[in-house]
Amino acid sequence: MASSARRRVLLRDVAEHAGVSSATASLVLGGRDVRVSEDTRQRILRAARELDYRPNLMARSLRTQVSSTIGLVADTIITGHYGGDIIRGALTASLEHGHRLLICESEGDPKLEPVLVDDLVARQVDGILFTTASHDVVELPAALADQRVVLVNCEAGPGVPSVVPDEVEGGRAAARLLTDAGHREGIVLVGETLTRKLPAQRRLEGLLAGLAAAGTGFADRIDCAWWPEAGFDALTEALASGLRPRALVCLNDRIALGAYQALAAAGLSVPGDVSVVSFDDSELASWLRPTLSTIALPEFDMGRTAVDLLLGDDPPAGVVLVPMPVRERASVAPPSSR
Structure with a gap:
């Protein structure tokens, strides 16, 4: 036949x-x-x-040593809840540069990362983006040592170009949302601020600076994991012990979801009794009622910026800070007279 x-x-x-x-x-x-x-x-x-x-693009790349492709190695960005806009921004910028983006995910397995890097190098990609779902300090696979690489949403020490959110300025912006509304007393921070968590430490740094600029500070802090259940339990316990906040700063939107529920269970309204500010601008922020004022993670711009740097003439050897947009919604109001 x-x-x-x-x-x-x-x-x-x-x-x-x-x-x-x-x-x-x-x-x-x-x-x-x-x-x-x-x-x-x-x-x-x-x-x-x-x-x-x-x-035959493969034959052309062998001849010219330019493949017009770049690789992206991620941990759990594709299958996780956060980070998808990083890929979308990187895809958009890659197309604008006339390149294609090859995406690989390690599913959080550090042993798989060097395998993925070796595979991309074998395909003669013109550069590699290395990105993580959470903003942390990472240890890069040794195979990246002699490659053109830009980190996204993570850092690896001096000399390695990385693109991350400007968390400190984001903290200042969150503080300004409250102080511009007139809040000076009863401002409570909700969420643990572990030293190993870069977003927590840098958001806290900006918050303290922003509140200090208005002549105030936190009245109290409530430590809890960054999940709705933890936020609900910790705030419920604090309210039962007599805490009466005027405003809450939640270190992410998931904590804010739990805080909304704890306030409602205690008979307190948002923002009539308690204003709430958060971080990330996840889908939760616009789903909550009232809608949540939050400081957004600039994931799309981070992905786009990283590709521009990777394909530019000379990527900077250091950290590039991307501004975090302010999403001012309905959860902040002047302090209640009650």
Whole structure:
């Protein structure tokens, strides 16, 4: 039985169809500045269209050492709840640069990361993005040591270019949302601030600076994990012990969800009795009622910026801070007179 598979159209087929040499066809189809007549150039392009010619990109990359692809190695960004916009931003910027993005995920297995890096290097990618779902200090696979690399949402020490949110300024912005509304007393921080958590430490630094600039500070702090259940339990216990906040700063939107529920169970309204400010601008922020004022993670811009740096002439050897947008919604009001 004869095969129905269509034979791949080769460069020499285009050249023969156009009546030129393979070298001339290669130069024209490669977009290189070559001294041929406009009639010849159009004849070659027309032949390529008529034959549905598709260049062998792998062969071209072997010849030119430029693959027009970049790789992205992530931990749990693809399958997790956060970080998808980093990939979307990187995809958008890659296309604008005429590149394709190859995405690999380790599912949080550090032993798999060097395997993925080696695979991308073998495919001759023009650079690699290394990104994590949570903003942490990471140990890079040794295989990245001699590669063109930019980190996204993580850091690896001096000299390694990385793109991260400006968490300190984000903290200042959160403080300003409350102080501009007139809050000076009864401001309570909700969420643990462990030293190993970079977002927690930097948000806290900005919050303290922003509140100090308005002549105030936190009246109390409630330590809890960054999950709704933990926020609900910790705030419920604090309210039962007599805490009466005027405003809450939750270190992420999940804590804020738990805080909303704890306040409602205690008969307190948002923002009538207690204003609430948070961080991340996850989908929760716009789903909650009233809608939640929050400081957004600039994930799309981070992905886009990282690709621009990776494909630029000389990536900076250090940390690039991306501003965190303020999403001012309905959860903040002037202090209650009650």
